[in-house]
Amino acid sequence: HRNIYNNGGLCLSDSTRLICDNNKGLRSSWFQFTTSSSGTISLQYLSGGSYYHTCGGTLIERDWVMTAAHCVDRYTRTWRVVVGEHDLYTNSGREQIKTVSQVYVHPKWNRYSVASGYDIALLKLSSAASLNSYVQLGALAPSGNILPNNSNCYITGWGRTSTGGPISDELKQAYLPSVDHNTCSSSSWWGSTVKTTMVCAGGGAESGCNGDSGGPLNCLINGRYYVHGVTTSFVSVMGCNVPRSPRS
Numbered sequence: 158h159r160n161i162y163n164n165g166g167l168c169l170s171d172s173t174r175l176i177c178d179n180n181k182g183l184r185s186s187w188f189q190f191t192t193s194s195s196g197t198i199s200l201q202y203l204s205g206g207s208y209y210h211t212c213g214g215t216l217i218e219r220d221w222v223m224t225a226a227h228c229v230d231r232y233t234r235t236w237r238v239v240v241g242e243h244d245l246y247t248n249s250g251r252e253q254i255k256t257v258s259q260v261y262v263h264p265k266w267n268r269y270s271v272a273s274g275y276d277i278a279l280l281k282l283s284s285a286a287s288l289n290s291y292v293q294l295g296a297l298a299p300s301g302n303i304l305p306n307n308s309n310c311y312i313t314g315w316g317r318t319s320t321g322g323p324i325s326d327e328l329k330q331a332y333l334p335s336v337d338h339n340t341c342s343s344s345s346w347w348g349s350t351v352k353t354t355m356v357c358a359g360g361g362a363e364s365g366c367n368g369d370s371g372g373p374l375n376c377l378i379n380g381r382y383y384v385h386g387v388t389t390s391f392v393s394v395m396g397c398n399v400p401r402s403p404r405s
Contacts, residue, residue, distance in 0.1 A: 166273040168353075169393050174254075176199065176304070177201075184374065186366050191241075194216075195292060195344050196215050197215060197295075197313045197328060198214045198222055198238045198239060198240050198242065199213065199217075199238070199239040199242045199245065199315060199372060200222075200224055200228060200235045200236065200237075200238055200280075201237050201238070201346065203234065203235040203237070204382070209346065210315050210368065211245060211317075211368070212225060212228035212229075212369075212371035213313070213369055213370065213371045213372025213382070213388065214228075214238065214291065214371045215295035215372070215384055216240055216286060216374040217294060217295050217297060217346065218283035218294065218383075219278060219282075219288065219294070220255075220280065220281065220285040220286070221281060221282065222257075222280040223277065223278075223279055223295075223371075223373075224278050224371035224387065225277065225371035225389055225402065226262045226263055226276045226277055226278040226390065227389070228264040228370055229260050229262065229273065229280070230262050230266065230268050230278070231280050235258050236256070236257040236260070236280070236282065236283065237254055237257065238254075238256075238257060239253070239254055239255075239256065240252070240286045240292050241253050241289075243327060244326055244327050244328075245315055245325075245327075245384070246326055247326075248269065248379070251291045253286050254284040255283060255284060255286060256282070256284075256367050257280045257281065257282060257360055258281050259279075259280070260279075260280055260281075260321065261279040261281070262278045263277045264274040268297045268301055269387070274349045274354045274355055275351045276387065276389040277356065277387050285332055295373055295375070295382065295384040296383050296384060298322055298376070298383040298384060298385045302378075302383075302385070304337075304356060304378075304385055305335070305337075306335060306336065306375050308334060309332075309334060309377040310333050310335050310374055310375065310376040310385065311333065311376075311382075312330065312331050312358070312365050312372055312388055313328060313334055313372055313373060313375070314329065314330075314370075314372035314388065315328060316329075316365055316366040316367055316370070317366040317368055318366070318368050320364070320366065320385035325368075326362055331363040331365060332363055333358035333359035333360075333363060333365075333374070334361075335357065335376060336357040336358060336360055337357075338351065341357035346360065355386075355389075356374060356386040358376075365388050369388050370388050370389065371385065371387060371388060372387070372388045373386070373388075374386035374387070374388065
């Protein structure tokens with residue numbers, strides 16, 4: 158649940174709705190917001206006998222997760238995926254912990270050239286997750302679908318809530334409307350760094366940050382949310398929340 162500032166108020170969401178706070182401690186309104194966060198997973202690595210969150214991801218089949226290649230491409234680590242997660246440090250009883258049996262990185266991914274794109278990987282889980290009201294599959298966008306400019310899109314994750322700050326305990330989201338390729342590749346935005354294989358979203362006050370990588374970009378198309386992308390590692394040298402420097 159990422160904090161979203163909407164008309165001067167604070168908004169929080171769960172898997173079915175967005176609840177807005179008017180900064181007076183009152184929940185002022187809500188609307189239906191389906192399937193945005195229930196497919197989001199926490200990717201964690203083992204170190205010193207404990208597991209630590211490093212990236213997000215999307216449950217796309219009961220035993221498959223989609224994440225970012227840069228999250229898993231250079232480490233020989235023991236990985237696990239937590240589905241149904243909300244608070245990283247509190248056990249609600251809704252979590253399902255799955256070990257990762259195999260990592261598949263996109264063959265065109267080049268860790269030394271992030272701007273070349275293809276920052277995507279698939280994780281095979283050792284056992285299938287159980288679907289319920291807290292765990293759902295992310296719906297992948299149809300092949301070849303191009304997002305209209307300024308589509309309603311959200312990212313979800315446990316990333317840093319400010320540049321250089323700590324990761325979030327709780328699952329949060331940010332509203333990042335899509336940005337068309339001509340705009341995003343212009344000199345006042347990301348320029349030639351952006352390729353046609355990428356999707357741009359945001360560029361305003363809200364953004365992703367370190368720790369959100371791998372998580373889904375969910376966009377509302379014809380009344381349903383579809384996963385249109387994976388949060389990648391683009392972060393402006395000026396920080397995470399930089400105008401005209403959207404996550405791609």
